[in-house]
Amino acid sequence: MNVQDREQFDDALTWIERAKIVVADVESNGLRHRRNHYPISFSVYLPEFDKSFNFPFRHGEGEVEVHWSASNPAGTDFAEANWSGRAKKCMYLGYWFKKWAADVDFKNLPSTWLEDLKAVWGLPGVTYIFHNARFDLHMLDAEGFPSPDKIEDTMMALHLVNEDWGGMSITAPFTWTLKDKSRGLCQPGQVGQWATLDGKLMTKRQKGNRRLKWQAALHGFDGATEGETALHKAVMRFEETLTEFALLHPEDPYNKGLIQKKSNKIRSKIKLDKKANMWMLPSSEVAYYAELDVVLTWKLREWCMPILADWNNLELYENQNAVLYEVAWRMECNGIKLNRAHAEEELAKLHPMIEDLHWAINKKVFKIGAHVKLKEFLNSSVLEHEWMGEWPEWWPGNKKVDLKIYPGAYLSSTNKESLKDYDDHPLVRMIVEYRKLKMSADTYLTNWLEAADENNIVRPGMNPDGTNSGRFSSSGDAGNFQNIPDRGGYTIKRALVPYDPSWILFALDYGQLEARLAAWVAETLLGFGNLEMTMLFENGVDMHVYTRDIVNIREVVYPGMTTKQILTKLGEPLDDKPEALLAARCRGMGKTMNFGLLYNGTEYMLSALLKIDKETARKLVYTWRELFPAFAKAQAYFEDLSLTSRGMPNAPEKNAKYITQPISGRHRKIHRYPTWVTFYENGIRKGFNPQEAASRKTWNNVPQGLGGYLCTVSGLKANRLYDNDELRFFANIHDALDGFVNRDNMPIIKNVMSIMIDWDIRPGLTVDLSGSKDGTWQGMSEVKDFDLWCDSKGKEGYD
DNA sequence: GTTCCCGTTGGATCGAGGTT
């Protein structure tokens, strides 16, 4: 029911007050919660009473996002807009919508009633169910709604039902796409609509996805497609309405140059995005859709539960919902503060430099970033080109010397690794520098400035269901917080700082977490080998040094060469401690071996990574496998197990192919991958078995996913112990938790560390604390003296 | 009115960057 008057409203509230389960969904006028977007309506479904309500508050309020371009730069007067090309839909739409909306009844409820709705929201003991909870939670929280006691997310359920929806093909209903239109399969007006034949949904083989409507259609829920269809019709009607309105105003300067065209030209300029522009529609047009949303969410949840029960994953589902709500969402709410001045300062420094390099390369040689052209250039004899660099003024002197040309050069890729072979060429030096500067400026600093809210807080998106293995992923308009560069001359993390001086920045990193877990699973749980790696960990041996020395990397890779010869070959400077330098380099190679060979690494991989020939790599692999026999066996074990069809944990009569992660009980299921797909490469038909490919990764998924699980569940335990006044995590970076602790509560970190390692695993886990010497996220270094670190409020105790 | 060329768009794709 689309609630429209006080009587209906009061009645709806009494039902909500009595409900123990509330399925909820928020429609908004954009995605940027806590900045310029906000809820327009709230929908709930109360499964106990089979009642659904829609509360419209702000239909008609919002801004059409205008994408300005080079020919229509920001600030262009509407009457002077350039109309060439297909674009300007959004500009046109926004302009006419504003005029049209001036005297339209959107059928909203008075905004003062919002407070009454809040009063019955988040009551004790009530579970709220969402589809993609983090979005709705942010919208509700920003609007001032109380936080629910407990939540469930059907996206989380789907992730447990099948970790890799995108990776498998499923026969399912579909909506027409632009591509279908261009192929003549459907009419232009049908794009975005469910494909039907004689009133029945058509199906086709396609990649799976977790969209609510798609899932509902896939499982054949009643009303799965009705809401979409109704909304589609409403949108089409609305587009017609706006077109007519525009046509009724031929004198309007904005129609200059357009009005004499046929009306369908104008009609084509008015194109609503169903989701993004929903706020433009009066609530009466949208309520049906919005209410169906919550009903379908409930149906989806009911569909998932028995499956989760069959898989013995009900407890994990509850646990992961808690991680989602109490860890991931809390991280997103916390965020980190952007030192705007520093970010702007950094950008002001970078932009002219980027410009200079752009100019120098662009004008003289080719468009920068054109990898094809760059490759052509480097592959040709142009490397002997007379041009040897026209350096920008600021270019450091030491980078102007020792230049080289490379006659007859050849390279197959233009990535950093390949360019390294030509790094004394002036052009290559400038390209490498350009890419680095551009990366800092665009991917990170600019985005943060854009994404920060009024208090200069940037919030990373932390996705608990972002990966197949169970790790978190990170995305959103503040970018990926799991890959911000902090080494190799980057200083951009300096722009990220504590909220205020009462907060101390810290990071808790597990020590070699994945290797320890792999050793535990392979050597203890499966009993392969003789606890070789486990014992080394327990005796505190440096694993990489051990591998280096036992395998004798130096003699195998560089037989009979002197230290000086090897270092020269490696391109290392010959300083006063050549032996130590060589030892460090060989330890690095030991590390590469340990990490690569723990899983499915081969001599091909090793020879590529270490840049050695295949024969030498084969020798190294052989010796390593002798040394740690458990891991190749674990690989074979999981590969084999995952290809064996057998009963599901709580439903022995139902068969599936899967492996199970210890502790969490999370499964990696591969029976739904196809066993054979074909594709064309250079006109030749080739075959590929996705199921076998997935089975080869299952061993890797076990320690990797388990690591993510231990880290985030430890975070959950810590978060339940300490509230937001004391402890604020803001990111999970796979095997690390980054956050802030209040300066008066610093000793609690000791307890958080013991929570993190409190898992019944052999070898035991270790965790290292890092603090920030300079107070920014850039300057993290290991804390050696915990008490001093606490006493000095994070200023000392590092070394 | 038709044809051609050019410039402006946006979508798809590719390849690069970075972290663990």
Place this chain on the structure above:
DNA sequence: AACCTCGATCCAACGGGAAC
């Protein structure tokens, strides 16, 4: 190996203007 984002290129669609 996984993840996410950005930018360049290619491509196709389309508008506008010139030439016919």
